[in-house]
Amino acid sequence: MDPVVLAAGTALVTAMTGDAWEAARGALVGLWRKGRPEESEAVGSELERARSVALESRRTTDTDTEQALVGFWRMRLDHLxxxxxxxxxxxxxxxxxDLVPRLGAGERDRVTALFGQTEAHDHARIYQAGRDQHIDGE
Structure with missing residues (x-):
């Protein structure tokens, strides 16, 4: 599965339980409107139902249900x-x-790690590797 799809599913479900909800919902419905306009209204309703489940799972600390929602939305996005x-x-x-900037710092880091988004400022360096990395002195 595409890393962006993995990140999107995680960010979407995280956004469902926070202040980023309206922006997340609007962005996802807009995405469907571009690709599958006949499904966009139904997706909006699905998102609303999923949000209710996500809020309840957060309230009861039901991480299994939350992870199931992440998986469901990853599959929906992958299919799209x-x-x-x-x-x-x-x-x-x-x-x-639309999603990542509105998440909390820890949540943002968890999502961006899924698709390798990094950011450096000033004279900072970023070294990324899929496995072991060895850097000899300069």
Whole structure:
């Protein structure tokens, strides 16, 4: 599964339980409206129902249900991208611009780690590796 889809599913369910909800819902419905407009209204309703489940799972600390929601939305997004591959860039934009900036710092780090988004400032360096990394002195 595409790393952006993994990140989007996680960010979406996280956003469902916080202040980012309205922006997340609007962005996702907008994504469906671009690719599968006939499904966009139904997706909006699904998101509302999922939010109720997410809020209840947070309230009762039911992490299994929350993870099931993440998996469900990852599958829905993966299916959308398989049908409409031209939406991949739009999904990445939704994650980077609409979802991630509105999450808390810890949640933001967890989501961006899924698709390798990093940011450096001033003279900082970023070293990324999929496995072991060895850096010899300079």
């Amino acid at each position: 991208l398989r049908e409409c591959p031209d939406l991949a860039g739009d999904l990445r934009t939704v994650v980077e611009k």
